[in-house]
Amino acid sequence: AQSVTQLDSQVPVFEEAPVELRCNYSSSVSVYLFWYVQYPNQGLQLLLKYLSGSTLVKGINGFEAEFNKSQTSFHLRKPSVHISDTAEYFCAVSDRNTDKLIFGTGTRLQVFP
Amino acid sequence: GAVVSQHPSWVICKSGTSVKIECRSLDFQATTMFWYRQFPKQSLMLMATSNEGSKATYEQGVEKDKFLINHASLTLSTLTVTSAHPEDSSFYICSAPTRIQETQYFGPGTRLLVL
Numbered sequence: 001a002q003s004v005t006q007l008d009s010q011v012p013v014f015e016e017a018p019v020e021l022r023c024n025y026s027s028s029v030s031v032y033l034f035w036y037v038q039y040p041n042q043g044l045q046l047l048l049k050y051l052s053g054s055t056l057v058k059g060i061n062g063f064e065a066e067f068n069k070s071q072t073s074f075h076l077r078k079p080s081v082h083i084s085d086t087a088e089y090f091c092a093v094s095d096r097n098t099d100k101l102i103f104g105t106g107t108r109l110q111v112f113p
Numbered sequence: 114g115a116v117v118s119q120h121p122s123w124v125i126c127k128s129g130t131s132v133k134i135e136c137r138s139l140d141f142q143a144t145t146m147f148w149y150r151q152f153p154k155q156s157l158m159l160m161a162t163s164n165e166g167s168k169a170t171y172e173q174g175v176e177k178d179k180f181l182i183n184h185a186s187l188t189l190s191t192l193t194v195t196s197a198h199p200e201d202s203s204f205y206i207c208s209a210p211t212r213i214q215e216t217q218y219f220g221p222g223t224r225l226l227v228l
Contacts, residue, residue, distance in 0.1 A: 032215055043119075043206055044157075044219040051215055090156060099145060099210035101217065103156045 002027040002093045006104035014112050015083055021076040021107045023065075023091030033074040034092040034101065035065055044090065050074060061085070086111045116140060117209050119220035126197055126227055134192045134223045136163075136207030142187035143209035147217075148180075151204040163190040163207075197227040 048059025
């Protein structure tokens with residue numbers, strides 16, 4: 001079974017500052033890793049994913065994440081955030097044999113002017 | 114890009130009534146769809162896997178007789194909350210995986226409020 005831990009429930013940050021949202025996972029099998037963003041009262045939008053290959057993954061809206069197998073982490077980063085990045089961010093994992101996604105508890109990113 | 118729709122986007126009903134939520138994949142076929150439930154300020158919890166042409170697979174702790182799932186075609190799955198109660202009030206989200214780069218597309222969600 002897989003599980004996902006997002007250590008920070010809330011991350012406040014000023015506009016144009018860098019940010020890192022942490023994600024750790026546990027799994028006994030090889031997995032795919034994802035970051036999704038959810039704006040208020042909306043569904044989920046895929047930011048980026050790691051399937052294989054390069055461990056540094058670039059996504060939409062200037063976000064990137066790095067897969068670290070030894071640390072079982074997939075932290076999300078952005079060098080300079082905007083007010084519009086304020087949202088809930090979910091890290092998720094799925095094993096390579098099913099399409100089931102297991103989500104972390106989410107991190108609320110709040111960007112202040 | 115691929116789109117998944119849900120209908121209705123929100124519904125208010127009286128306790129004891131049944132509510133049907135539709136999930137459609139608009140430009141691709143999905144033999145499998147997933148249903149999630151999200152309580153306020155919480156994460157998405159997988160409820161069940163909807164399988165076209167066969168019975169749905171429910172996650173542990175989810176009552177299959179209360180949450181009826183029917184995958185009527187390759188583009189439509191429905192979730193029926195039977196005899197809804199206030200504790201069933203939640204945000205219900207469906208998703209459909211594609212075989213393209215292991216991508217899943219999520220519907221916009223249905224907010225259910227049971228009075």
